[in-house]
Amino acid sequence: MASITKQQAAVAVRDAKARLGLTWAQIAEAIGRPVGWTTSALLGQQLMSETEAKAAVSFLDLGKEVQQALQLQPTRGALDAPIPTDPTIYRLYEMVQVYGPTIKELIHEEVGDGIMSAVSFRLDVKREHDPDGDRVVVVLDGKFLPYRW
Amino acid sequence: MASITKQQAAVAVRDAKARLGLTWAQIAEAIGRPVGWTTSALLGQQLMSETEAKAAVSFLDLGKEVQQALQLQPTRGALDAPIPTDPTIYRLYEMVQVYGPTIKELIHEEVGDGIMSAVSFRLDVKREHDPDGDRVVVVLDGKFLPYRW
Amino acid sequence: MASITKQQAAVAVRDAKARLGLTWAQIAEAIGRPVGWTTSALLGQQLMSETEAKAAVSFLDLGKEVQQALQLQPTRGALDAPIPTDPTIYRLYEMVQVYGPTIKELIHEEVGDGIMSAVSFRLDVKREHDPDGDRVVVVLDGKFLPYRW
Amino acid sequence: MASITKQQAAVAVRDAKARLGLTWAQIAEAIGRPVGWTTSALLGQQLMSETEAKAAVSFLDLGKEVQQALQLQPTRGALDAPIPTDPTIYRLYEMVQVYGPTIKELIHEEVGDGIMSAVSFRLDVKREHDPDGDRVVVVLDGKFLPYRW
Amino acid sequence: MASITKQQAAVAVRDAKARLGLTWAQIAEAIGRPVGWTTSALLGQQLMSETEAKAAVSFLDLGKEVQQALQLQPTRGALDAPIPTDPTIYRLYEMVQVYGPTIKELIHEEVGDGIMSAVSFRLDVKREHDPDGDRVVVVLDGKFLPYRW
Amino acid sequence: MASITKQQAAVAVRDAKARLGLTWAQIAEAIGRPVGWTTSALLGQQLMSETEAKAAVSFLDLGKEVQQALQLQPTRGALDAPIPTDPTIYRLYEMVQVYGPTIKELIHEEVGDGIMSAVSFRLDVKREHDPDGDRVVVVLDGKFLPYRW
Amino acid sequence: MASITKQQAAVAVRDAKARLGLTWAQIAEAIGRPVGWTTSALLGQQLMSETEAKAAVSFLDLGKEVQQALQLQPTRGALDAPIPTDPTIYRLYEMVQVYGPTIKELIHEEVGDGIMSAVSFRLDVKREHDPDGDRVVVVLDGKFLPYRW
Amino acid sequence: MASITKQQAAVAVRDAKARLGLTWAQIAEAIGRPVGWTTSALLGQQLMSETEAKAAVSFLDLGKEVQQALQLQPTRGALDAPIPTDPTIYRLYEMVQVYGPTIKELIHEEVGDGIMSAVSFRLDVKREHDPDGDRVVVVLDGKFLPYRW
Amino acid sequence: MASITKQQAAVAVRDAKARLGLTWAQIAEAIGRPVGWTTSALLGQQLMSETEAKAAVSFLDLGKEVQQALQLQPTRGALDAPIPTDPTIYRLYEMVQVYGPTIKELIHEEVGDGIMSAVSFRLDVKREHDPDGDRVVVVLDGKFLPYRW
Amino acid sequence: MASITKQQAAVAVRDAKARLGLTWAQIAEAIGRPVGWTTSALLGQQLMSETEAKAAVSFLDLGKEVQQALQLQPTRGALDAPIPTDPTIYRLYEMVQVYGPTIKELIHEEVGDGIMSAVSFRLDVKREHDPDGDRVVVVLDGKFLPYRW
Structure with a gap:
């Protein structure tokens, strides 16, 4: 085999x-x-x-x-190119491109100098019905890891 | 002036x-x-x-x-480089890099062939207290836009 | 099979x-x-x-x-390189390169702050006879999606 | 002066x-x-x-x-980066990325081996009212230039 | 077959x-x-x-x-990389790199605002004997296409 | 001064x-x-x-x-980007992109294994009248330099 | 001020x-x-x-x-280019280039599926005398963060 | 064979x-x-x-x-991309990105103008138990090579 | 065959x-x-x-x-990436990166405005014994080609 | 001051x-x-x-x-772009591009598994008179540094 x-x-x-x-x-x-x-x-x-x-x-x-x-240890990274070409995935990149610094500001204001972990992390994707057209809600939920020497 | x-x-x-x-x-x-x-x-x-x-x-x-x-019309795009260097912002890029195709699969399974709009869009950043260490929860909420000719 | x-x-x-x-x-x-x-x-x-x-x-x-x-869900993106090399396709990129900001200005002036969707979208390609040499007319027709929080 | x-x-x-x-x-x-x-x-x-x-x-x-x-001769090219970051302009790039080869096929089928000129060229941007949400129509109109040795 | x-x-x-x-x-x-x-x-x-x-x-x-x-319709573009590595081909790129703006100035001065077409185009490569060492002469001959709306 | x-x-x-x-x-x-x-x-x-x-x-x-x-010694290189964005200059790049390997073949066939120098080099740009539309003729004339150890 | x-x-x-x-x-x-x-x-x-x-x-x-x-919140990232040009800094990049997958293997073997944090992190640089020529010892010390959903 | x-x-x-x-x-x-x-x-x-x-x-x-x-002579370099996508390896790149100039300063202060060799080099990866969560300690140990003409 | x-x-x-x-x-x-x-x-x-x-x-x-x-005509270029990753080859790139403008200055001072040919070119690699550690001497020997119109 | x-x-x-x-x-x-x-x-x-x-x-x-x-500590790296555009400097890059793996082979054959240092390094540029046209000789002379754990 x-x-x-x-x-x-x-x-x-x-x-x-x-x-x-x-x-x-x-x-x-x-x-x-x-x-x-x-x-x-x-x-x-x-x-x-x-x-x-x-x-x-x-x-x-x-x-x-x-x-x-x-069961193999993964080498992670799932995009074919640094900037994804598929429109559904690109929209996620666009959120980072347009709102990345905003999210950074709000993390620092809400919690402090640090990051939202992408390792101790979970996500959820939900459909939300809306009379103006249904919405997709993606919840990113990561442990806060403070800059600490 | x-x-x-x-x-x-x-x-x-x-x-x-x-x-x-x-x-x-x-x-x-x-x-x-x-x-x-x-x-x-x-x-x-x-x-x-x-x-x-x-x-x-x-x-x-x-x-x-x-x-x-x-009041000026913005030309949007807030990153200094295609791949952000700041760790707090990079973690968002890492989520796209590692989980982008997963989110794409789940959007298609939950709603159909289309995208979560990054234009008709809102986001929220919250701290969540957790005994194992507080968490940051980022909610991305965008209108579903189906591929429709 | x-x-x-x-x-x-x-x-x-x-x-x-x-x-x-x-x-x-x-x-x-x-x-x-x-x-x-x-x-x-x-x-x-x-x-x-x-x-x-x-x-x-x-x-x-x-x-x-x-x-x-x-019948498979597509992962979209049809170019071999970020900047296409084939001259027929490159001319489309050149229009974005030279006229992109112009089209952006006119979309904002005609309709408002938002985008022409490339998802709820259709296109048409026609030949138009012209004594000075025939023309190609490409009509891009996408739903306007306003920036709305 | x-x-x-x-x-x-x-x-x-x-x-x-x-x-x-x-x-x-x-x-x-x-x-x-x-x-x-x-x-x-x-x-x-x-x-x-x-x-x-x-x-x-x-x-x-x-x-x-x-x-x-x-009145100066322009050196043309209006994008800040090879792949535009502004969503309104990016959607135009996305059309090239997703539909570029389709448009190429249709130009060759409709007219022959050649290009739609981006030089002998005009464009128009219009709003079109639609009960499902208004649409933006961009008309690209360029001279056909056949490959001819 | x-x-x-x-x-x-x-x-x-x-x-x-x-x-x-x-x-x-x-x-x-x-x-x-x-x-x-x-x-x-x-x-x-x-x-x-x-x-x-x-x-x-x-x-x-x-x-x-x-x-x-x-007999198939070609998708054109013959270089393996945006900047060619083979020295014989690189020298052509070098001419564009060093003399491109010069050629642009002279086209505009000789003919007007427009381009030398690379589609309605022919080229010729000749050896020219010279006592100081033979020369290669490449003649690029393309239709002038004026910027015309 | x-x-x-x-x-x-x-x-x-x-x-x-x-x-x-x-x-x-x-x-x-x-x-x-x-x-x-x-x-x-x-x-x-x-x-x-x-x-x-x-x-x-x-x-x-x-x-x-x-x-x-x-009178200063130049550091040569006149393009703002590896791939030029101005259409008049891009057409020269396109010729390298589409015809570079052709010119390489013909140089090797006409003269041998070597290059057309871009240093011991001269060029000329001419308008040529043509009933089908005037043409631009660019003559690239460089010393042949054979690969010789 | x-x-x-x-x-x-x-x-x-x-x-x-x-x-x-x-x-x-x-x-x-x-x-x-x-x-x-x-x-x-x-x-x-x-x-x-x-x-x-x-x-x-x-x-x-x-x-x-x-x-x-x-006292300002930093936007981190201290390199001028994705691949550093300064030889002293490049050697650190070279260690990642040559030994990155090795370190990944050893982290997974020693601790499990996860990362060495670069946020909850400290480093130390020391000179070590050695008869064959002094050595530089850089100690990277980061919290282990396991992949945990 | x-x-x-x-x-x-x-x-x-x-x-x-x-x-x-x-x-x-x-x-x-x-x-x-x-x-x-x-x-x-x-x-x-x-x-x-x-x-x-x-x-x-x-x-x-x-x-x-x-x-x-x-037993073959290696051509070294183990990353798939200039910027690694796997999070465990990326964190090493992030250390170079954020702390590279700091390490450079400290090498110059501790030892002088030169580099820590990545060739005459060894490394060690250890787990360190810590009540706040175990840590990974990576020790990079390279010969100092001074700039010397 | x-x-x-x-x-x-x-x-x-x-x-x-x-x-x-x-x-x-x-x-x-x-x-x-x-x-x-x-x-x-x-x-x-x-x-x-x-x-x-x-x-x-x-x-x-x-x-x-x-x-x-x-016996085939080569298309030259032997690197896998524009910036080589193998340390032995990278050191040659580093010399160009650090000393390229210096060599340019000295060529112009010693011989004039022109280049050292990489076509009419030979090289030699030698070991040189030295009590402080053996040295590698690479001799690059190319014909001077003056800029001459 | x-x-x-x-x-x-x-x-x-x-x-x-x-x-x-x-x-x-x-x-x-x-x-x-x-x-x-x-x-x-x-x-x-x-x-x-x-x-x-x-x-x-x-x-x-x-x-x-x-x-x-x-007297300041330099941050080294003297090229404006990863691939130099100036022809005199580009020829050095071309030597790495065409002959880099050859030099690597010969270093390994002559001395062993290791590098020619670009830090413990000196160079010399000389004109050499030659009836077929003067030559430029660049001597790169660097300490051999063996791979040694």
């Missing part, structure tokens, strides 16, 4: 997901982890435990070489 | 804010607009109405040339 | 189109969608419904793996 | 336009040229004749050094 | 040319087109007619899949 | 040329050098002798600090 | 340090903070308290505008 | 290490070299002697083609 | 050199050319004559497809 | 050198240091001792603020 990379595993996961007509939410439920984490893990950006990886490949009807790839 | 740019106005605003010991929240309250919008507007990324600009310069004890700059 | 990517499907489409001597307009008519949308969809930049994808592969005499790729 | 650059002249024009409360359309009418051309000319991207430049500075109540700058 | 790209066809052409010991000039003569055009066409930068492509593959003893690739 | 740079001298030259209504050809004649060389020298890309510099400032009615700058 | 930036304050600090013949170690001792922190703070990369800033300007014989700049 | 590259050997090493459940420390001990050096050597960044390479492949149960690759 | 590229030939040469335990100096002697030229030719940067290529493949026990590749 | 930077000092040095009609060789002799070192020091790339700086400003008839700048 040849070993495969996390990127190759992600392709296999996407194929199986399409073939079986599953959603990320269903896969997450089968594994017992939040959907945001599960999606990023199956796209190759997280380290899965053996239990999680086994549950994933069993639910997706995939083989052991995928399971082993899911 | 010579005209000044929005960038020069932002420097004047920061100076006045420091000199008067004000917070962005206090300035926002004086103007009567949300703090996220107010901060980005005073940093040069939004178009202020005459009423808003007058309230801002009056509260900050600044002159008419600042007011006029605040 | 191995799964293929949208890029591989696009290659198959181009081959079939050349082999069968078809035009994009004929393919669009067969599918019943506008030619601009159809071309971009077959080049991998749009999400096709099952009906559309079936019609396309049937008309182009292609297989099921192409149909499935056409 | 010191000479100034076209970029310095553009700053002076913008200041005068704001001070006098004029629109680009009004300025264009005063000069007797289309508004797209006039705006780009006053932003430094076109060569004005002496008559046009005189009409412009007279209407805008500006001096001779601005007039002379408007 | 699998389809091949213009780049793969170019590799086949170079191999055949080396194997048969032919020059570009001989191939051009066999096709009946100028050598500059023929070379760029066989390197994948031009659209060949069926007659031209047939003559080329017949003379080069190549197959139908090469012929079909030569 | 403060010293100035070659770039500042170029600005002064352009101002004087516009003020006096001179052409590059007239200035070149006054100095007694070819117009291509003269233009590039006055734009800061060549080293002028004392005689040439004196003739230039005398004809242009400029001062000694300009003369001294013209 | 005009306000100044942290970068301008850093220039003033360097000048005073040179004029007074002080070392960073002496300044750090006067302020009562570690030398690594003090140096980075005076170069504009840290937030100084009022007490620290007052001690610094008093010891360096500088004015109140420097003190205020030292 | 086909030859393989150091990069292919590194993939084989990682696979074997995962399959056998080994740590870098155990492999280093088997080879008798420090763990930092061993890890970087097996990742393709060092030149292994025949004895070291044989010990490594024997311990990892790999073949002769891996041994030979480990 | 399938044709191969110069890059593939270089891989074959390196393999054979390692397998046979040869040095570049021995290969150069077998071919009868200088070692600098021979090495760069076998790495794909020079054009070998049939005699030289035959001698090389005979000495290295390689086949005809390698010989033919060695 | 205001402090100036090393870059401003370099401008003053160049002006004085031109005004006094001196060569770098004469200045080097007056200071008693090699001409390569002296030129790079006066261009801001080396640290001068007080004695050297005093000798330089005295010979060049400059003031104390230049002397002090010459």
Whole structure:
């Protein structure tokens, strides 16, 4: 059995997901982890435990070489280019481009000199119904880490 | 009275804010607009109405040339480099870099083929107390705009 | 049947189109969608419904793996480099480079502070006869989305 | 009287336009040229004749050094970065990024192997009322120039 | 018969040319087109007619899949990097780098505000004997296209 | 008398040329050098002798600090960006981008393994009348320098 | 009293340090903070308290505008280019370039999936005498932050 | 037996290490070299002697083609992009970005004008227990090399 | 016999050199050319004559497809990135980065306005014994080519 | 007396050198240091001792603020862009681009796994008379620094 990379595993996961007509939410439920984490893990950006990886490949009807790839330590970074070209992802970059310094000011004002961690971190994506057109709400929730020598 | 740019106005605003010991929240309250919008507007990324600009310069004890700059149509984009170097802002870029495709998947699964607008958009930054160390919660809230020919 | 990517499907489409001597307009008519949308969809930049994808592969005499790729959610972005090298495409970039700020001024003057959406968007390409040499007219038509907090 | 650059002249024009409360359309009418051309000319991207430049500075109540700058041969290119950061301008870049190869295909199908000139070129920006939200229509109209050895 | 790209066809052409010991000039003569055009066409930068492509593959003893690739619409752009690394090609870039603004001034002075087309364009490369060492003369000959709204 | 740079001298030259209504050809004649060389020298890309510099400032009615700058050893390179944005200059880059490998092939076929020097080099820009529209002819003429260990 | 930036304050600090013949170690001792922190703070990369800033300007014989700049929230990032050109700083980049993945492996093996914080962080630079030539020892000491959803 | 590259050997090493459940420390001990050096050597960044390479492949149960690759002279450089995207590696870049000039100052103050070598160099990674959360300590230890003509 | 590229030939040469335990100096002697030229030719940067290529493949026990590749006209440029990452090669770049303008000044002072050719060029690499540690001496020797119109 | 930077000092040095009609060789002799070192020091790339700086400003008839700048610790790196545009400097880059891997091979073959230092380093530029045209010989002479853990 040849070993495969996390990127190759992600392709296999996407194929199986399409073939079986599953959603990320269903896969997450089968594994017992939040959907945001599960999606990023199956796209190759997280380290899965053996239990999680086994549950994933069993639910997706995939083989052991995928399971082993899911348990590999990831080298993170999921964009093809420093500035993303896909419009859905670019809008996130645009928020950093337009509002980055604003968020920085408000973090410093609300909490102090430091950062919102992107490591001790979770996120959530929700649809919100609105008569003027539905909205997408993305909640970024990271530990505050103060500059401390 | 010579005209000044929005960038020069932002420097004047920061100076006045420091000199008067004000917070962005206090300035926002004086103007009567949300703090996220107010901060980005005073940093040069939004178009202020005459009423808003007058309230801002009056509260900050600044002159008419600042007011006029605040009323100028902005050319948006607040980063000095495509990949930000400041760690607090970089963490936002890192979230796009690591979780961008995950958020894209979840938007498509939750709502459909389209984007979360960064134009019809608001954001909020909050501190959340946590025994393991306080957290920063950034809520991004944008209108869903479907791909529609 | 191995799964293929949208890029591989696009290659198959181009081959079939050349082999069968078809035009994009004929393919669009067969599918019943506008030619601009159809071309971009077959080049991998749009999400096709099952009906559309079936019609396309049937008309182009292609297989099921192409149909499935056409139904995949696209990750959009069709240029090989940030600045395109092909002269026909570069001229479009040149219009942004030379006239971008002009179009921005006129959008703001005509409609207000906001953008012309590239998502709720359609385009048309026409030949216009002219005694001084024929002209190409490209109509970009996007929903106005105002900056609104 | 010191000479100034076209970029310095553009700053002076913008200041005068704001001070006098004029629109680009009004300025264009005063000069007797289309508004797209006039705006780009006053932003430094076109060569004005002496008559046009005189009409412009007279209407805008500006001096001779601005007039002379408007008559200078431009070195064109109006973006601050290869990929624009302002969202209104970025959407134009996004159209090239997503639809560039589509437009290329349709130009070749409609007219042949060649380009839509960005030099023998005019553009128009219009608002179009629509019950689902108004639209912006940008018409790009350039001479077809065939590849011919 | 699998389809091949213009780049793969170019590799086949170079191999055949080396194997048969032919020059570009001989191939051009066999096709009946100028050598500059023929070379760029066989390197994948031009659209060949069926007659031209047939003559080329017949003379080069190549197959139908090469012929079909030569008849494909090219996506032009032949450099591996924005700044070429090969010294022979870099010298051309260096001329643009050092003399570009000079050529621009002289075009404007000789003809007016406009460009020398790179589309309605031909070039010629000649050796010129010189007692101080032979010279290479490259003649670039393009239609003047005036800026005209 | 403060010293100035070659770039500042170029600005002064352009101002004087516009003020006096001179052409590059007239200035070149006054100095007694070819117009291509003269233009590039006055734009800061060549080293002028004392005689040439004196003739230039005398004809242009400029001062000694300009003369001294013209006599300085240049650090060459006249583009603002690696890929030029001005369309007239970009077309030259486009020729390198599209035809660079073609010219390389033809130089090697005509003369051998080596380069056309951009140092022992001269160029000429001419208008050529043509019933289909006038043409610009740029002749690049450089010493062949063979690869020789 | 005009306000100044942290970068301008850093220039003033360097000048005073040179004029007074002080070392960073002496300044750090006067302020009562570690030398690594003090140096980075005076170069504009840290937030100084009022007490620290007052001690610094008093010891360096500088004015109140420097003190205020030292108390400003920094926008961090101290390199002039993404890849530093100064050889002393480049060697640090080279360590990341050559040994980055090694350090990543060892962090994961020693501690787990996570990062060494560059925010809750301190560093030390020491000379170590060695008969084969003295050595520089840089100790990077950061809090481990595990990936935790 | 086909030859393989150091990069292919590194993939084989990682696979074997995962399959056998080994740590870098155990492999280093088997080879008798420090763990930092061993890890970087097996990742393709060092030149292994025949004895070291044989010990490594024997311990990892790999073949002769891996041994030979480990003995090849490396072309060093282990990052996929000039600015690393993986957060664990990026934090090292961030230290250079934020503290690079500080370390430069302290090297010059402690030792003189010169560099800390990244060639005559060793590093160590340690976990340090701390009640506030464990820390990672990276020790960079390089020979001082003074600027000396 | 399938044709191969110069890059593939270089891989074959390196393999054979390692397998046979040869040095570049021995290969150069077998071919009868200088070692600098021979090495760069076998790495794909020079054009070998049939005699030289035959001698090389005979000495290295390689086949005809390698010989033919060695006789191909090279497209030169041997770096993987504009700024090399390998430390041994980077030091050469660093010399250009730190001493480039110095060498330019001295060339102009010693010889005049012109360049040291990198085409009519040879180089030599020597070890020089020194009690303070051996030195590497690289001699770059190129024809002076004056700027001459 | 205001402090100036090393870059401003370099401008003053160049002006004085031109005004006094001196060569770098004469200045080097007056200071008693090699001409390569002296030129790079006066261009801001080396640290001068007080004695050297005093000798330089005295010979060049400059003031104390230049002397002090010459004694400042340099932040090295003298190119305006990662790839130099000036042809004389570019040829040095071209040598790295074309011959860098060759020099790397020969250093490893001649001396071993390591680098030629660019810090413990000296260089020399000489004219060499040659009937086929004079040559420039640049000798790079750096300490060999072996990779040693």
